[in-house]
Amino acid sequence: MYIDMFEKIVDVMHHDYSGFLDKKGWDQPELFRKKIETLDPATPESRAAFTAIVKDYLLDFRDRHVSFTVADRNGSPAEWAGLRVRRYRGFLYITESEDTRFQAGDKIISVDGKRIPEAADIYARKLYQEKEARQDWNPVLLLAGVIEVEHSSGERTVYEIHRKKKPVYTPEYSSKEIEPGIHLIKLTDFADPDAVYQLFKKHAEAYESAKALIFDVRVNYGGSDSSYYPFFPFIFGTEEIDPSEMSPEMLFNCTERTAQNQLAELNEALNAVEEEETRKILSFFVEQWQEKRDSGFQRFPFEQVMKVDKISGYERPEHIFVLSDIYCRSSGDSFVETVKWSEKVTVIGRSTMGINDYSNVASLNLGEGFVLGYPTSKLVYQNPDHYQTGRGIEPDVYIEWSPEHLGRDVDLEAVMDRLKSVTGQYEGSGEMR
Incomplete structure (x- = not known):
């Protein structure tokens, strides 16, 4: 059983994974195959051992978007150390x-x-x-x-170490006025477009008269890029930005197996999402995977679904700050990279995780509760220095993390100090994270 699963994983990573050409020869499946062949599926400990071996094998690809999870945790390794x-x-x-x-x-x-x-x-x-x-x-x-x-x-x-079950994650989508005219918006993921849109809709009128918006994505687990689109009119100023000049080319590895996986997930998402813009993008992906299935690396014409040729917004708020850190990833990476195009934005903190060189993850159910997650697209930059792996999206103002961050919000204080120096009006809030 385990060896058959492993062979399927290797086949996916050698053909369906969007980085398979770039990373050819990086992995050594024969070393891990020998370990798996010694496992006895009848023993309770074999499940945990198989999980550990596969995760170790996948490390060869050096891609944090590649994952191997176990739905049934009975006998599997604990998820965190408490x-x-x-x-x-x-x-x-x-x-x-x-x-x-x-x-x-x-x-x-x-x-x-x-x-x-x-x-x-x-x-x-x-x-x-x-x-x-x-x-x-x-x-x-x-x-x-x-x-x-x-x-x-x-x-x-x-x-x-006392291993424990990982706490249930509860996303946070919040917005509060921390000083007159200054709003702190915290988004720990972009996975629920409806919830993020409702937050925006609730506070949009206040943002129109705001002096500054501060986006806290220091912890952001990603999701759908379309979730943050409603904020663009406030993030971008009146100067028009041409996305085609800023964005690298994205190619999708359109194998038949991946098309089947993606179409099933996309149709499920369509049934769950109500927000119109997100539904439009999901439908676009459905059309593209149906049309291009089994055709290798292909470009998806996003200009068909994103009709705005150039991005622009309002004069106010005059100041936009983004707090970033290494726990900001995937769509969080994309958010920080995109908003840096705006002349109004200053990113403060540390570089993001930087995992979008290979993205748009598909899930392959291997049975017995095992699921392989692997990227289906890759970015092609003209300048090799722009690749994200190992460096992330860099902030405009770097603040080294230190134990001081545990007692006070050093990053937010830096934002308030900058606002004070620009406007002469605001005192630092010193809020705890």
């Missing part, structure tokens, strides 16, 4: 914890007896060979046995 961390210099700082043994601000000195710099070398594949400030250690903690923690009191203790 705490989240972030690296700063030579340590990991706990940013939040469901485990009562730890508090935000506690410092992890070592993982399984290895100091963080040494552990980073050991887990380089799992960390996607990212630079220190961009490393995501949360998946690594699932593989760890013990961690040495220094508490705020200075006491150091070695703890075993």
Whole structure:
């Protein structure tokens, strides 16, 4: 059973994955095939072992849009370690914890007896060979046995990792006036176009007279780009922007298998979404996959569905700020990249995750609860320096993350300070995140 699933995964990654030509020869399936052949499906532990082997194999492609999930978690690896961390210099700082043994601000000195710099070398594949400030250690903690923690009191203790089920994610789409005429809009994903549109509709009149809008997408799990289109008239000024001059070419790998997967998902989405603009784009994708199925790499004529040749908006608000970070990905990446075209926008914080070189993920159900997610499109930039992998979309104003961020919103304070210097009217809000 497992070996058949693995062969199908390899076949998808060698033919249907949109990066298969660019990354030919990167993977070594024979090494992982040998490990899978030793598994006995009759044993309870084989399910978890198979999951771990496949995830390890997929790391060869260095693509965070590639995923392997298990719907039935019985016997599968725990999804998180009960705490989240972030690296700063030579340590990991706990940013939040469901485990009562730890508090935000506690410092992890070592993982399984290895100091963080040494552990980073050991887990380089799992960390996607990212630079220190961009490393995501949360998946690594699932593989760890013990961690040495220094508490705020200075006491150091070695703890075993207690694996837990991941908390249920609840998206946040919020908008509040934090100072007169200054609105903070927080969007943790773009996955629900109807909800985002309703938020916009509720506050659009206030935005018309606003002095500044601040978009917080430091944590944004992506979704549909069309979700953020309603905000464009306020984000862009009166100067017209030609998207065709800014955007790279996007090509879709239109294999028959992917067409079948995509059409099923798109039709399901059409049945669930009411927002008109999103439905129009979903219908366009349905038409394109039907027309171009089994034809290799193809360009989709987005100009047919996005009739506006150039983007422009209103004079007000005069100032638009976007807070970004490495936990902003997919459609979040796209949002930050697109709004940077506006002369009104200043992006503050850290680079986004940068995973859109290969995007538009399709899901392949392999049976037994196993699902492979793989990108179907790729971007083709004229300038190789514009590719996002490993660098993300860079902010206009870089602020290094530090433990200070755990006690106060350093990024938001920087925005308010800039507004004060421009207008001479506003005091920093100092709001907690």
